[in-house]
Amino acid sequence: MTDTIAEHADQELSKGQTLVEMTDVGKSYGAIRALKGINLTVRAGEVTGVLGDNGAGKSTLIKIISGLHPHNEGSLKVDGKEVHFSSPREALDHGIATVYQDLAVVSLMEVWRNFFLGSEMVSGKLPLASLKIKDMKRIADEELRKMGIVVKDIDQPIGELSGGQRQCVAIARAVYFGARVLILDEPTAALGVKQSGVVLKYTAAARDAGLGVVFITHNPHHAHLVADHFVILKLGQAVLDKRRDEVSLDELTRQMAGGDELTELSHELKRS
Amino acid sequence: MSQTTDKPTLGAHAESSNRVQQPVLNRMLARPEIGALVAAIVIGIFFLIVAPAFRSGDSLFTVLYQSSTIGIVAVGVGMLMIGGEFDLSAGVIVTSAGLFNAMLSYQLGLNLWVGAVTSLLFALFIGFLNGYLVMKTGIASFLITLGTFFVLQGVNLGVTKLVTGSVSTPNINQMDGYGALHAIFASNFDLGSVSVQITVLWWLLFVAISTWVLTRTRIGNWIFAVGGNAASARAVGVPVLKVKVGLFMTVSFLGWFMGMHTLYNFNTLQAGNGVGNEFLYIIAAVVGGTMLTGGYGNAIGVAIGSFIFGMTNLCIVYAGWDPNWFRAFLGVMLLLAVLVNLYVKKLSTSRKVG
Numbered sequence: 279m280t281d282t283i284a285e286h287a288d289q290e291l292s293k294g295q296t297l298v299e300m301t302d303v304g305k306s307y308g309a310i311r312a313l314k315g316i317n318l319t320v321r322a323g324e325v326t327g328v329l330g331d332n333g334a335g336k337s338t339l340i341k342i343i344s345g346l347h348p349h350n351e352g353s354l355k356v357d358g359k360e361v362h363f364s365s366p367r368e369a370l371d372h373g374i375a376t377v378y379q380d381l382a383v384v385s386l387m388e389v390w391r392n393f394f395l396g397s398e399m400v401s402g403k404l405p406l407a408s409l410k411i412k413d414m415k416r417i418a419d420e421e422l423r424k425m426g427i428v429v430k431d432i433d434q435p436i437g438e439l440s441g442g443q444r445q446c447v448a449i450a451r452a453v454y455f456g457a458r459v460l461i462l463d464e465p466t467a468a469l470g471v472k473q474s475g476v477v478l479k480y481t482a483a484a485r486d487a488g489l490g491v492v493f494i495t496h497n498p499h500h501a502h503l504v505a506d507h508f509v510i511l512k513l514g515q516a517v518l519d520k521r522r523d524e525v526s527l528d529e530l531t532r533q534m535a536g537g538d539e540l541t542e543l544s545h546e547l548k549r550s
Numbered sequence: 551m552s553q554t555t556d557k558p559t560l561g562a563h564a565e566s567s568n569r570v571q572q573p574v575l576n577r578m579l580a581r582p583e584i585g586a587l588v589a590a591i592v593i594g595i596f597f598l599i600v601a602p603a604f605r606s607g608d609s610l611f612t613v614l615y616q617s618s619t620i621g622i623v624a625v626g627v628g629m630l631m632i633g634g635e636f637d638l639s640a641g642v643i644v645t646s647a648g649l650f651n652a653m654l655s656y657q658l659g660l661n662l663w664v665g666a667v668t669s670l671l672f673a674l675f676i677g678f679l680n681g682y683l684v685m686k687t688g689i690a691s692f693l694i695t696l697g698t699f700f701v702l703q704g705v706n707l708g709v710t711k712l713v714t715g716s717v718s719t720p721n722i723n724q725m726d727g728y729g730a731l732h733a734i735f736a737s738n739f740d741l742g743s744v745s746v747q748i749t750v751l752w753w754l755l756f757v758a759i760s761t762w763v764l765t766r767t768r769i770g771n772w773i774f775a776v777g778g779n780a781a782s783a784r785a786v787g788v789p790v791l792k793v794k795v796g797l798f799m800t801v802s803f804l805g806w807f808m809g810m811h812t813l814y815n816f817n818t819l820q821a822g823n824g825v826g827n828e829f830l831y832i833i834a835a836v837v838g839g840t841m842l843t844g845g846y847g848n849a850i851g852v853a854i855g856s857f858i859f860g861m862t863n864l865c866i867v868y869a870g871w872d873p874n875w876f877r878a879f880l881g882v883m884l885l886l887a888v889l890v891n892l893y894v895k896k897l898s899t900s901r902k903v904g
Contacts, residue, residue: 346785367787378785384778386845387771395775396786398768408766451786 291488293323297357297459298343298374298490304351305338312338313514316352320459320490325481327505328494329534334511336494337379340461343492344376345369370396375456377448379463385437385444389429392436393418393451421450426476442469446476453480460484461492466500478504498530510534582839583851585890589837589883590858597861601869607744609868614746617860618753620830621853623808625756626801627828628835628852629764633797634777634844635684635691639676639698640801641827646702647673647809648819649710652719655727662727670806676702677802681795703825710821723817735807736815749811753853756804760849773797778845833880834859837887858883 291297298320305313313335320326320343330336341347342354345363353360356372363369366376383392390411399410419432427446429439436444445468452460462481466474481504484491495501501508508525510518510533518525518533597604604613627640647669655665680698684691710717722728738747764770772793775783784790813819838855840847859880866876 344785365787365789366785367789370787376785378782384775384782384845386778386841387774391771391774395771395783396788398771400768405769406763406767408762409768409771411766 291322291458293321293488295322296320297322299355299358300343300352301355302352303342303349303354305342305347305349306351311514313342313349314351316511316516317519318509318516320492322458322490323485323488324506325485325491325493325504326507326509327501328492328509328511329496329498329501329530330511331496331534333513335514336496336511337463338514339511340376340463340492340494343369343459344374344378344461367396370455373456373458374461375452375459376461377445377452377463377465379467383436383444383448386435388433389422389436389439389447390415390418390432393421393447393454397455417454421454422447425450425480426473442473445469446473449477449480453484456484456489459490459492461494463494464496465493466495466497474500496534498527498534502527502530582841582847583854584839585887586838586851586854586858589886590854590861593858593861597865597869601865603868604865607742609864611741611744611746611750613857613860613864614750614753615860616864617853617857618747618749619808619811620827620834620859621753621856622749622756622811623801623804623827624831624834624838624852624856625753625760625849626797626804627831628838628840628847628849628855629760629773630797630801631832631835631840631842632764632777632844632847633773633794634780635681635794635797636695636832637680637798637801638692638695638828639680639702640695640805640831641824641829642699642702642706643673643676643802643805643824644809644812644827645706645819645821645824646676647806648813649706649719649821651810652722652813652819653710653713655725656720656722657713662722662725662731666727666731666810669809670803673802673806673809674799677799677805678795680802681798684798685791685794699828703822706821706824717821719819719821721817722813728814731810732814735810735813752807753856757849757853760852764849769793769796774845776844830859830880833884833887837883839887839890842888855887 296319298318300316300318303313303316303318304311316335316339318326318328318339328336328339338347342349342363345366345368348362348364354363355361356374361368361372369376384395387395391414394414399414400407401410402408415432419429422429425446427443427450429443436447439447445465449462449465452462460481462477465477465481469477478500481491481493485504485506491504493501493505506522508518508520508522508530509516510530518530603609623640623644627637630637650672651662651665651669654660654668655662676698680691680695683689683694687694707717710719714720723732734748736748738745740746762770764773772783772788775788776790776793780790812823834855835847835852836842836855837858838847838851838853840852862879862883863876866873866879
């Protein structure tokens with residue numbers, strides 16, 4: 279699997295190079311402000327762990343980077359150039375691939391068609407040029423096997439797979455197509471222990487291949503295993519922004535769990 | 551993890567036991583057109599028994615012609631439904647396109663080719679408008695095209711009455727360009743002892759193109775994706791707006807094509823024609839295994855659906871029955887088809903172990 283990532287990674291990436299830079303980014307949906315004053319830097323060869331409780335703004339944050347929703351405050355720079363994505367296609371063209379928590383796959387379509395959706399292999403430039411179906415099936419099957427997913431039939435509709443397997447297909451796809459930046463939105467939320475392990479290994483492998491990785495989760499244990507840099511969001515704002523050597527797992531867990539609020543709660547719940 | 555020998559072997563032990571081919575029967579049943587094919591064969595045998603007049607090559611080609619008059623537009627409607635949308639204006643746009651051509655050419659004394667090409671642009675514009683409104687407003691295509699349907703229906707009658715003083719267009723068979731256009735859209739030729747309408751060939755050609763597009767091209771992949779889950783499709787970079795607008799324009803192109811056939815076949819048009827046909831296209835598509843909710847279906851299924859329509863339409867007459875029963879029959883077919891589709895969807899979305 280490291281081969282896949284290394285093969286598809288942009289060869290010109292050098293460790294530590296800034297890929298995505300968000301300065302004072304904010305986003306509001308009508309009267310609701312989902313994000314405010316976010317500063318986030320994604321560097322090549324690093325994993326940025328974004329943590330936060332439900333509704334903290336994690337998903338909004340990655341939807342901005344991946345082009346699903348444009349930001350309306352601050353600046354977003356990719357490779358030093360100011361961008362304002364109006365569609366996910368533009369983000370993909372910059373080598374930014376995303377695994378969405380809720381938008382993974384089209385369940386009635388075959389596994390291999392899902393794998394290549396939006397990035398199909400074709401044999402010519404004409405609009406009606408034929409798909410390279412054999413190659414696509416072979417590659418999809420190989421990539422899934424590398425993740426330990428063996429589907430009964432690569433032609434079966436993806437809706438027949440279990441939730442975890444579907445998530446793995448989405449991850450395998452992003453790893454295969456994401457050349458520069460890989461964004462994972464709660465990749466381990468629907469997975470069992472073993473598959474979570476595989477996903478974490480993938481994340482580390484992507485980092486080693488020089489990609490910039492954004493890892494969104496509400497599991498501080500998973501984040502602490504792979505991330506080099508942590509950002510904790512609360513109510514749309516960053517409440518913690520530290521490097522790995524500056525923060526301990528305990529502190530992460532405490533912040534995630536609500537920090538002082540939890541201490542307060544434990545006092546309230548204390549049996550007399 | 552940084553070495554190739556360190557690949558995860560998780561789950562690999564289960565590989566040998568998991569990797570099984572699905573039984574042939576299951577794979578067959580999972581194809582959208584199978585239900586329609588079985589129905590077509592059963593209905594065909596039934597009519598061969600009760601309608602002796604059906605047992606000739608001539609009747610077969612008459613049935614095929616009848617099927618093509620619905621089938622050509624149904625090809626587009628089926629693709630649009632796979633893409634997750636409806637077009638209720640598909641029936642009247644056939645008449646609009648024909649009227650547009652006839653009146654433009656006749657009133658201004660233009661060559662019929664000029665009228666035909668202008669009419670094509672007009673039809674494509676209507677298709678574009680349908681698609682663009684659906685995508686930009688987010689209103690269901692059922693409502694948007696219901697609006698277009700009523701507007702076109704009213705405009706067809708109103709403008710025709712205004713221009714010609716009656717509800718039909720003048721005969722155009724003496725005008726410049728008629729010969730070639732008639733040959734393209736409405737001629738027939740002899741094949742052995744039987745006469746074949748050219749629309750049958752056009753129909754087969756469109757079905758073949760549609761099959762190719764849906765199963766073998768990137769655009770086909772996108773059509774299934776936007777119908778199956780538009781948000782997911784957009785997230786992986788599929789241009790959802792372009793695909794859907796393109797589908798609406800495909801329907802109106804095929805509507806125009808059928809309008810040309812009607813015009814050059816009869817040389818004059820009634821302004822009120824075409825109303826109700828939009829449902830026949832949808833029935834053909836659904837009977838052929840297309841799912842009303844989008845994301846599932848194929849062109850051959852839709853063609854078989856159209857063939858069932860053509861066969862029953864004529865064979866009820868061949869059998870000497872009251873043709874009024876035809877619609878009741880179509881309704882029953884539609885209900886059966888929906889039940890079969892529902893069953894298929896359950897099969898394909900229910901999780902199987904492995």
